[in-house]
Amino acid sequence: MNINDYGKLRAGQKAFVETLVGETEASVAKMLSKMTDDYPMIEDVMIATWTLVCQKVSVLENHANPQGWIMKAAKYCMLKDLEKRRRINQREAFVPNPAEISPECEEIKEFELLESLKSYLTEEERSVFLMRYYYDLSYSEMAGHLQISETAVRKRVSRAVQKLRKDGGELWNK
Numbered sequence: 001m002n003i004n005d006y007g008k009l010r011a012g013q014k015a016f017v018e019t020l021v022g023e024t025e026a027s028v029a030k031m032l033s034k035m036t037d038d039y040p041m042i043e044d045v046m047i048a049t050w051t052l053v054c055q056k057v058s059v060l061e062n063h064a065n066p067q068g069w070i071m072k073a074a075k076y077c078m079l080k081d082l083e084k085r086r087r088i089n090q091r092e093a094f095v096p097n098p099a100e101i102s103p104e105c106e107e108i109k110e111f112e113l114l115e116s117l118k119s120y121l122t123e124e125e126r127s128v129f130l131m132r133y134y135y136d137l138s139y140s141e142m143a144g145h146l147q148i149s150e151t152a153v154r155k156r157v158s159r160a161v162q163k164l165r166k167d168g169g170e171l172w173n174k
Helices: 003-007 011-035 039-055 057-061 066-094 108-117 123-134 139-146 150-167
Strands: none
Touching: 011 039, 011 057, 011 066, 039 057, 039 066, 057 066, 108 123, 123 139, 123 150, 139 150
């Protein structure tokens, strides 16, 4: 629970929140642990949930089932974090790890190109650039992997290319 949020509550609201947290903390933790084994993530979600409880205490005071509201809020926060982690893992799967690239299968020049992209492009820009020009994926394939529209993929690739042409001119012309 964020101490600043907790400090803004009135005395009656503090007692209400403390009671509510005491009643639901174990069941929230149990529900979240069924969703993942990542205990730091569970702690983060619980902290986010209790912060939300402090922010929405006036709503909860008048709610017919505040414990149910808290359970749904915690579940929503966890699902959102799990989806975020899944997307990050998907993106990382398409960016080659330099340690895994062996000289037998890749030329040193290509490796240097990949490394030099880091100084010009963000991780997201590098990812879409590599998918398009290094792995030769179509826009529709990229959209499927990234779970975004094809138009959004085209815009991201275009921005990466523009950035390389502008900032990394010598790299673009290699």
